[in-house]
Amino acid sequence: MSRRLQLALAPAIALLVVALTAVPNVAASGRAKLTEAGGAEFPNRAYVVTLPTERALTGSQVVVRENGKRVRNVTVTPAAAAATNQFGVVLVIDASDSMKGRPIAGALEAARLFVAHRAPTQQVAVITFNDQPSLALPFTTDGGKITQALEATPQLAYGTHLYDAVSEAISQLHDAEISAGSVVLLSDGADTHSEVSPAAVVDAARKAHVRLFTVGLRSKRFDPKALKELAASGSGQYSEANSVDDLLGIYDQLGTQLSHEYLLRYQSLAGLGAKVKVKVKVAGEPGTLSGGYATSPIQTSPPPSAFHKGLSAGFWLCSPSVSGHCSSPGGDRCRSGLRSSSASRRPRAPGVDTSCQRRCSTRPRARSRSRPAGSASRRSARSARSS
Helix, strand or coil, X not given: CCHHHHHHHHHHHXXXXXXXXXXXXXXXXXXXXXXXXXXXXXXXEEEEEECCCCCCCCHHHEEEEECCEEECCCEEEEHHHCCCCCEEEEEEEECEHHHCCHHHHHHHHHXXXXXXXXXXXXXXXXXXXXXXXXXXXXXXXXHHHHHHHHHCCCCCECCCCHHHHHHHHHHHHHHCCCCEEEEEEEECCCCCCCCECHHHHHHHHHHHCEEEEEEEECCCCCCCHHHHHHHHHCXXXXXXXXXXXXXXXXXXXXXXXXXXXXXXXXXXXXXXXXXXEEEEEECCCCCCEEEEXXXXXXXXXXXXXXXXXXXXXXXXXXXXXXXXCCCCCCCCCCCCCCEECCCCCCCCCCCCCHHHHHHHCCCCCCCECCCCCCHHHHHHHHHHHHC
């Protein structure tokens, strides 16, 4: 290749490299994936099957085996035909000062493109965050309300409480009793002083069977470590945008991917105190999808602990114990100060009311840490200014 031809092709090659780096990892692999869904109490089991392309799929085209034994009466519900509480997603958008201008405008435009792929019955909620999460839109299937929420530019402020925002998104999915719940998180920076620890967020996501998809937007202070770790531990995927323009392609592909999902349900014949290996074969798809779970040694109402690692997972990630509740009202408390854009921005009085305590009995809320010194006074000052 001549020097002149190399120079002529250089810009095109650079654009191709940028486009490829913006493609989500799992979607690029073109493989099917199996992850556990929520809302199923043993012996009932529920999984989400994600396929590379949308297709007609029925229970007769799916073979499920537990510890080698075939399971009968398998049902498959595509996202396009699901009930309102079966598929749901929370869009979590960074509203810190560094997102001012094109970044926040591009993030909202990409989010609107994402929801254009959703089925009419898929619920969507929107959370923005800076020094604390703000509920911009509670769960709804109303397309007009979703578009309106994603056309309104949020108030930007200092702070990136990334883990607090994801924790709240997980709780929103749990409270709405969404079976196949996902969180799509966008940020251009690293976490700054969240009350909730990374380990607690991941633990809460696993207990609620919520998948974490993260998108990193490169900036001067960009650090992808937290986003990559959340996606890897949360049965999701990490995507990186080198520029605001890349966000459209990433969100478009994520929206398409999540529209190619199916909710698989069946009743297990496993006994108590058993480790169960799950194998799923989908007609027309290469390979076998693998997962597994451990049943409780005693009869109990919460669903059993589980692991899910996609194709051919061969190791246990859980103990057979059953957990997922607050230890006490004074331990893991429901957060009563969440801001809502549809109501007053003034935080509600701290404490746990009786309805919150009832929710805490089964709510897989991440355990919070004490707030760093000085942050309480900053929040009080902001509340005083807003009032």
